[in-house]
Amino acid sequence: MSQISISINGRKYQADEGETVLQVAQREDIYIPALCYHCDLLPHESCRLCMVEIEGEGKLKASCTLKAFDGLRVLTDSELVNRVLAVNLELLFAQHEGKCEACARKDSCKLRQAVIKFSNKEKFVADKYSDRKKDKLKYQFGPSIMFDPAKCINCENCATMCAKQTKGGFIRPRESKYNFEVSPSLANDHDCIYCGQCIVHCPTGALSEVEDYPEVQKLLKDSTKKVVFQFAPAIRSSIGELFGLPPGEIATGKIFSSLKRIGAYKVFDTSFGADVTIMEESEELINKIVSGENEVMFSSCCPAWVKYLEFYEKGFVKYLTSVRSPHIILGGLIKTHWAKHNNINPKDIVVVSIMPCTAKKFEAKRRELRVNGFNPVDIVITNREFAKLLKEANINLADVEPSESNDDIMGSFTGAGEIFGASGGVLEAAIRTAYFKTTGKSLEHFEFKAIHELNGIKELELKVNNQKLRFAAVSGIENVKIVLDKLKSDPTYYSCVEVMACPGGCVAGGGQPLPIDDEIRKMRSKGLYKADRENRYRESHANPDVVELYKGFFESDRMRHRICHTKFAAKNKGVIKRIK
Numbered sequence: 001m002s003q004i005s006i007s008i009n010g011r012k013y014q015a016d017e018g019e020t021v022l023q024v025a026q027r028e029d030i031y032i033p034a035l036c037y038h039c040d041l042l043p044h045e046s047c048r049l050c051m052v053e054i055e056g057e058g059k060l061k062a063s064c065t066l067k068a069f070d071g072l073r074v075l076t077d078s079e080l081v082n083r084v085l086a087v088n089l090e091l092l093f094a095q096h097e098g099k100c101e102a103c104a105r106k107d108s109c110k111l112r113q114a115v116i117k118f119s120n121k122e123k124f125v126a127d128k129y130s131d132r133k134k135d136k137l138k139y140q141f142g143p144s145i146m147f148d149p150a151k152c153i154n155c156e157n158c159a160t161m162c163a164k165q166t167k168g169g170f171i172r173p174r175e176s177k178y179n180f181e182v183s184p185s186l187a188n189d190h191d192c193i194y195c196g197q198c199i200v201h202c203p204t205g206a207l208s209e210v211e212d213y214p215e216v217q218k219l220l221k222d223s224t225k226k227v228v229f230q231f232a233p234a235i236r237s238s239i240g241e242l243f244g245l246p247p248g249e250i251a252t253g254k255i256f257s258s259l260k261r262i263g264a265y266k267v268f269d270t271s272f273g274a275d276v277t278i279m280e281e282s283e284e285l286i287n288k289i290v291s292g293e294n295e296v297m298f299s300s301c302c303p304a305w306v307k308y309l310e311f312y313e314k315g316f317v318k319y320l321t322s323v324r325s326p327h328i329i330l331g332g333l334i335k336t337h338w339a340k341h342n343n344i345n346p347k348d349i350v351v352v353s354i355m356p357c358t359a360k361k362f363e364a365k366r367r368e369l370r371v372n373g374f375n376p377v378d379i380v381i382t383n384r385e386f387a388k389l390l391k392e393a394n395i396n397l398a399d400v401e402p403s404e405s406n407d408d409i410m411g412s413f414t415g416a417g418e419i420f421g422a423s424g425g426v427l428e429a430a431i432r433t434a435y436f437k438t439t440g441k442s443l444e445h446f447e448f449k450a451i452h453e454l455n456g457i458k459e460l461e462l463k464v465n466n467q468k469l470r471f472a473a474v475s476g477i478e479n480v481k482i483v484l485d486k487l488k489s490d491p492t493y494y495s496c497v498e499v500m501a502c503p504g505g506c507v508a509g510g511g512q513p514l515p516i517d518d519e520i521r522k523m524r525s526k527g528l529y530k531a532d533r534e535n536r537y538r539e540s541h542a543n544p545d546v547v548e549l550y551k552g553f554f555e556s557d558r559m560r561h562r563i564c565h566t567k568f569a570a571k572n573k574g575v576i577k578r579i580k
Ligand code: SF4
Pocket: 141, 145, 158, 161, 162, 163, 165, 166, 170, 171, 191, 192, 193, 194, 195, 196, 197, 198, 199
């Protein structure tokens, strides 16, 4: 790619041909309040806040679509830019109710950031129209997503993303009295899969998770309850960002310590549950192949993907593995095996899962996952909620001394479990164990670099015992649609497909720290692969506590089946609530 030179605010910068001015500015840390721009979406010039002045011409252009060319000179902070920005910001606020202090997204709202940066420059009152939308009702999609139209600036990012994540889009633009407004579809053939990707792409607080952390705060004060936390693999490489650490920095030890400090009765790493998932999934895959049943097997760890099949592609549900997701398996084990081992009444245990995910809130409530009449997991909070829990307890995770899990029966976890958070990680972990189970030896190389990349569809071919097998790791429902089309004509095309609804996998899930872009996805994934390399156990079947589990508690097939397996089935539209 040929290099060109442009000037921003009088300084020269190198740019690649084809790059936009906004991309160059963002790389060089020059602030432009680009609300509606996201690297996952085509620039669509809806917010009009990213305007720059072409030097010497007195003309304004949207920097998100302005291609850099050699000799281009722009200003981001001129008198003209600031004047127009004031008008455009005010127009956006005419559609937005303000009330930032009470907003769930106040720390990640691009609109608020723009106001804070801008308010010193012009006489600008953000809340001038604050009561204009006061009668708007909120929507709640299932137990996962809140949509507050009073905070929406109609940029349509969510609608564009939702159209990729569903069929035809559940949240979509609709003609209203004065304008177009986004709103959820009430039609029976459109539903939310709770992936939270609309939150990731919303520049304001109009979309957020349903917050459950206040309930956790209450339970931590209840002396009759034992609050047991587990945290997902993907959390460790991203939580630090909310405390000033770089993306990808592994914080496993700090998570253990900080949860103990807020009063956790016990803390588990969900990677242990991931190891059990792999034990079961690899067995299912091997049985399928050995019995000559060549049709594809889909992973089922991602509840948004499962919901997509159950609602939009019912004919494919039969290909889902029956194995439950890691936190559900671990929750089931906590309330049975661990409770018995520690002589605790399961009724007194509250299992809280810290997840990168909004769809896990929905998954935890599925009745078919109950074990002995209990939900394996009682409450799911997102990674962002976890940070709030710590901040409101005055704990700065960055300063906390790391510690380790100290459980005697479910405390160890492998690198194979830790990579579940990256797209391709579940597949790689399953192959490590399936290979061992079929050949009796470990793989020479544990890592398959081809599935470590960020691409939405990653393929892998392996020869096991003279049989050539084809695998795929897919992330983002847009890519899933391509793979399903292939499988419609030949369901044996792949032996196994790992699917994550969020582009890039759980490292970029709907409950993760914001912002999220490709660079951040890469850094968080890299962190997980590094954690894997540094773990003394890299295969799920080598986890000593898992070995003991299968020798003891799981000797009973009935118990193993009850905790680890389920049946997925076609589903109707979920509940949409209207809230004042
Ligand atoms: S959670 Fe996913 S499916 Fe639901 S509205 Fe948001 S993007 Fe659409």
